[in-house]
Amino acid sequence: MRIVVNLTLNVISQGNLPYVEALELVAATRRVALQLFPDKAETYDLIYAPKLARIMREVYRVQ
Template identity: 45%
Template sequence: MQEDIIREEEQKMRRLRFIVDLAEAVLMQSSLTLREALDLMDQTKKAALALFPDKESVYDLIYLPRFRRIIDERFTIPGSLSGRN
């Protein structure tokens, strides 16, 4: 039983890693508008929270800065989304 739980968690982690990697690749390589990029970031968060509903703070700590950095670099936003000046 414990092994099944561990296997399920590992599968969810692999799925999350795939989703995040794909979203990062699309953000870096596709010709998206800023709105589309922000929507993709939002949809990725929703997918992550569907897999791990109680881990929003972990998502915000680990993945949100990565997405913001990519968007900042792609769109050269004055003042940036990540709060850097």
């Protein structure tokens, strides 16, 4: 799971994706996480969602 999230963070941090595609990538990452670990949605939301939200704010300057 960490590899998937790190890959997503790296792709988004490059800043080459349009904002909407980056959002779709974040959503796809969450779907993969829940497919791999269906009972760990809360853990994902506590650990990985804030990291992804932070990189989205930094790269796309959104609140």
